[in-house]
Amino acid sequence: MQEFETVIGLEVHVELLTKTKMFCGCSTAFGASPNTQVCPLCLGLPGGTVPELNRKAIEYTIKAAMALNCSITEEITFDRKNYFYADLPKGYQISQFFYPMGTGGYVEIHLNGSTKKIGIRQIHLEEDTGKLLHLGNIISSPYSRVDFNRAGVPLVEIVTDPEVRSAEEARLFLQKLRSILRYIEISDCKMEEGSMRCDANISLMPLGSKEFGNKTELKNMNSFRSVYKGIEYEVERQRNILLEGAEVTPQTRHWDESKGLTKAMRSKFVSADYRCFPDPAIPPFDPPQEWLEEIRESIPELPDSRFTRFVREYELPPYDAEVLTGSREMADFFDAVLTLYNEPKNVSNWIMSEFLRLLNSTNTEISECRIKPEDLGELLNLMDKEVISGKIAKGVFEEMFASGEKPEDIIKKKGLVQISDENTLSKIIDSVLEGNPSSVEDFHSGKNKAMGFLVGQVMKETKGKANPQLVNKLLKEKIEK
Amino acid sequence: MELPNSSIQQIKTKINENTSFLDELGESVSQRCSKVQKKLNAFISFDPQFIAEQIEGIKNTVHNSKNLSLLGVPFALADNISTSEQKTTCASKFLATYQPPFDARVTSILKANGAIAAGKTNMNEFGVGCSGDSSYFKAVKNPCDTKHTSGNGAAAAVLTGAVKLSLASDALGELRQAASYCGVIAIKPTYGRISRRGLLDYASSLEQIGIISNSTGELAAVMETLFGYDPEDVSTLDAKVPAYSLMLDKNTNKIHAAVPEDWSDAPYLQDHIKILFQEQINKLEDLGIKIDLISLPHFRYASTAATIISAVEAFSNLANYDGIRFGYRGEAKHLQEMYTQTRSEGFSSKLKKFLTFGSLISTANYYHDYFLQSQKMRSLITIELDTCLQKYDLLLTPTTPFTAPKLDHPSPMNGELADPAGFYTAAANLAGLPALTFPVNGSGLPFGLHFMAKRENEIELLKTALLLEKEISFQKPEFDI
Known part of the structure; x- marks a missing residue:
């Protein structure tokens, strides 16, 4: 049967542990009532300007980039990714499209006793969107509401090179990534709460081939386990398609945790022109060298x-x-x-x-x-x-x-202090020997098990406090006499 | 009292002499605005009741506010500058009833300095252009000849003495063009001098709030009040604000000005402006200003490059107009339909054309050929102007190639991409340089002399304006209100 090689690239989104949003003073706390952590700026009302940049958010992103062995951009710039959606208040998302904060890094994973490097293509800072709330699912819901509490929360996106080769590698990578990001204390990386999210681009190619096959983008995996299971499923699905001689349709697919399968969402690459251009309201800024040094030194x-x-x-x-x-x-x-x-x-x-x-x-x-x-x-x-x-x-x-x-x-x-006093123990051992003559006889007739029983009796008498080595020694001396 | 003839200082003195003058003042402002409104349609919001409330407010606190720099000074704001107490419509159907939840930074500063908000002035829809024909609230007539446009209501309100000063935005030169059409002084400061917080801008990297006034001295006083760093707008300059009023009186070194040698190549340049401008050059030389014709090979492409950049920024800046959180909302069953209905019905066809153009040229297909080329041109022009202004104190041109167009024949255009009215003004926006227009009277409608100076060197412009004010027996254009 034909053999395939799996090619996986991961896109990981991580919410930063800043107290305030990226471009306003609103709180980033999780779990507040809808639309209670908003202001004219993060609601995208007209006339909002970008205030002084959130230095913590930039610092955290640089710190993450350094911890992932990336080189840091010389000039920090922000771009606009333009598209319409109800959860996107300004009609564009501020991101770092042209010059990501860090590029060319790697993370090491340990697999079957050896070490493998997974390349980090880029890491950049962007703002999160709001959240749509439906009654039941999006299709049958008679109306939808928007919660903008999350809109503007600083988000770091980490993109790997297509070097992940299995579901197991993906899981190990994510665990290592989470561990590193927690070490540097920039995110709590809770997949269940959505402060860490992972999409996987998955394709298969004939073993030894250099040309990637058609890929699907897998979304909605809310735990390490579902990342593993989702990828396993998707790889198997693609393998079966290819074995039948058919082609994999490039598309976005949803992992359905309860049913344990992936479902097509929409065809990809149809309308994906985000019209990115440099944000005209945010002047570029050069991070001072001393500041970068400070950040580097703060990495544990x-x-x-x-x-x-x-x-x-x-x-x-x-x-x-x-x-x-x-x-x-x-x-x-x-x-x-x-x-x-x-x-x-x-x-x-x-x-x-x-x-x-x-x-x-x-x-x-x-x-x-x-x-x-x-x-x-x-x-x-x-x-x-x-x-x-x-x-x-x-x-x-x-x-x-x-x-x-x-x-x-x-x-x-x-009163748990060990009894290591020979006299005290001698007395207890004597009384145990006296009370268990048959065990003593058993010992003498060569049944070594009896010794264990006698030790146990001493322990029982002392409520386990007797020094076991000493008990053994004394008991042996006495019984062999 | 004759408001048009009273200076800022006189108003302040009279209030301090006798508080009851405030009633007279309020009455006078209301009457004057009312007349101007009737005759010219200069305002979108004008409410005598609101003026009376402010007068009462000043009365109650006048003992604390004697020294406020703009005490009792009536001002107007263009209707794209946020006011929490009045509508801010951007002269659009979309925002026809919109009242912002916060004041623009400039609004708060003027209020805090005791000035009186007389009204919100009419303009082109969303401030795009100065043709005077795209307001949802109908065109503004020119005070000097009501068959002609005044460009915007801000200039008309100052010329007619309805207010002492007015603020409006300037992305490609709109503010200066209108001032030129109406015969008033206007300054567009260095990019970043005035906070844009609360300005409903369409082209963030080009657009600044500028000031219109009848007098150089008063312009200086207002600049001192409005300039300064704003932590809520990352694009503001963190630079010291000079004491312009004090510096104005100091002696000036001999001024050395440059004129682009191909200044008369501007499309649609009127013959009489050609003659007038030449006359003005001679007059300035008589005043001791040394003038050289120099080569600025890229200057002529400024308005085309600025138009392309502004269109891209506008399509993105106005993407928040989706009907979800504020403003007009079209009837629809689904999200996509809501966007279409809302934006089809809420924007004028002229604006939609402009936004569609911006959207088109920011797609991957056109990005490099149009947007990126324009940004490169912007860099070339910036370098060209910076180099020129290293050697010269000023760059001198006409402000517009023609006087105010007729209302039924807006800006002459013949398939060009850029509005020819911006031929001389757009370069200052591209390079972020300060520029000032000073009125010149010939026979017929007024027109302006346009000066550009080095970055943050507004004082050079003020000194030149003061010199012209004193030496060229400056006469205000005639009008009948």
């Missing part, structure tokens, strides 16, 4: 270099490093624990098992979590000093997670 260590550092310096397995550097908060947490307790693999184990389990099961963000890194460090120290056993430590950790209390306090309050 990014996931990739952190990953490398974690593997090299801490000798963590790549899998651990990948998980720990997935979010800046997690990596910061890890680094902070290490300043108090310098056993990287040990800390990593705790975070990857206990900590992540608790975060996931309670659906908690690490930023909202009550455990402080120094408390985890302290807990691990207490374990190493044999103040508590590993088993007890897990319980204490859960308690810390729930209440935010310090481990010492919990241990003290609950």
Whole structure:
């Protein structure tokens, strides 16, 4: 059967975390009642002028461009993309068509143990549109209303080169992109709330071919999962068409999450002349070199270099490093624990098992979590000093997670200090041996299992507080006597 | 009191001497405007009641406002400058009943300085051109001969003494052309000197608010008040505003002016203007102004380039007129139909032609051949003028190639792209340079001498105007109101 190569280019829109809109002072907060965050400017009323540019929005875009390894434009300019639609108040969208803020960058993804670079063609700043509200769906709704709260919110668009080769690569790319943008704190990248949106241009070509096939543009994917599933579906759909010897129709398609399929929306490339031209009301402006330097210096260590550092310096397995550097908060947490307790693999184990389990099961963000890194460090120290056993430590950790209390306090309050006193333990062991003569006999007749049972009895007596190593040692001495 | 003969200073002094003068003033303004309106149709909005309210307002606060720079000075605004207390129609059906929710920056400044808003003046629909024949509210007649156009109501209102000063916009020279037709002084300042916030502009990169006055001294006072940086308009200049009134009195160095050697090649140049302009050159030389004929090879293409650029900007600037949020809305069942009905019915056919032209030449097919070529021409003209004005203090031409056209024969045109009335004026808009027209009387209708100066060098224009005012026994054109 004929083999195909998948070619995917992604267009990602990300809402910036600025407090105000791009060209006016209106709030950008999510979830307000319709049309309560608007003014004559973002409503596109006549006579509105562009005020001083939102420096934060420009700064964030430059920061993102730098973090994505792009070169930065020498002159910042804005253009108008002209088209009519009810959610577009001015009849044009202010964007950066001719000179994007950044070009020629890349993002690295880790796939099957190797690293792949996905090229970033461009990143630019533009303003968001309003939102149409329908009763039910757009076709059957008797009328539509427009909410302009979102109109004018600064939006960054990131366009990749057509170098993504599978749904899995697309998902990994988006996750890495989100991680980077969150590291630099320019967007919260919540796909569910629409602060991160992704369209995919998908085509197939015969393996080894250099000429791209007809592409479709896939929209309406509202989670990483639906990006993955949508692309998988679309690739399969196109493959079947090509195998039948037919042609793929270039069009925009909608991913229908509930039905798990893609649907044609409209034929593409028919009326796509946006008549772009430089915005005549916004003079070009050269970002001062010092400002660019300041922005560059404000970029923290990014996931990739952190990953490398974690593997090299801490000798963590790549899998651990990948998980720990997935979010800046997690990596910061890890680094902070290490300043108090310098056993990287040990800390990593705790975070990857206990900590992540608790975060996931309670659906908690690490930023909202009550455990402080120094408390985890302290807990691990207490374990190493044999103040508590590993088993007890897990319980204490859960308690810390729930209440935010310090481990010492919990241990003290609950009387959980490990019993490591030989005399105390000897007495308890003696009484256990006395009370379980049959187990002692079993041991002597070669049933090693009996030993485990006896240890368990000691633990039971001490409510798990006995130092397990010491119990083993003493029990052995006594029983073999 | 005879308002036309009282200066800004006299009005202020009289108010400060006796508050009851305000009643007399209000009455006089209302009567004068009313007569001018009846005879010339200079206003779109004029309301004696509103004038009376303002007079009351000033009375109540006069003890605090004695020193306001424009206390009691009646002014008019062209009807494309936003006023929250009066309609702002752009002389269009589309906005026939529109009242903006905010004041233009200039409106607020004039109010804050104690001036009295006498009315909103008539103009071409959306300020496009100065033919006087495209207002939804009918044409304005020329005070000097009512069979002729006055270009706009702003110039007519100042000449007839209905107001002391009026503001109107100037994208290709409309303001200066009308001033030339009516025999008044008008200045279009350097691009960015006056905030465009609240101006319903059609060509943002070319258009400025300009000032019309009967006297150079008063023009200087108004410029000081209106000029300045506005954080709400990113296109304003962040430059110090000179104290023009003080500087006017200082001695002038010998003025060195240039005249384009091919000035008489303007299409439709009237013979008597050719003769008059030559006479004026001789007179100026008698006054000690040194005049050279120089070569400016690109100057003659200015109005064509400006027309193309303005058409592209206009189609985009007016794209917000969609019937959704304000103004006229056509009857329709669907969005697309609503756009078509609204814009077909809300705009005049002349304006629609202009917008269609702008829309056409900004499509990918024509962008390079028309719009980009025009922008290149704009750069060439800007360099040419900047270079010329490095050497010369002024560039001198007629303001218009002809005197005010007859109302039933608007601007002579014979298939040209650009309005021939803008032949001399459009270059100042392309290059963003300050320009002033000064009235000259021959037999018959008035016409203007046009001066351009270096960027931000308005003082040079004022000094020249003052010299002419003093030396060429300046006589106001005759009119009968």
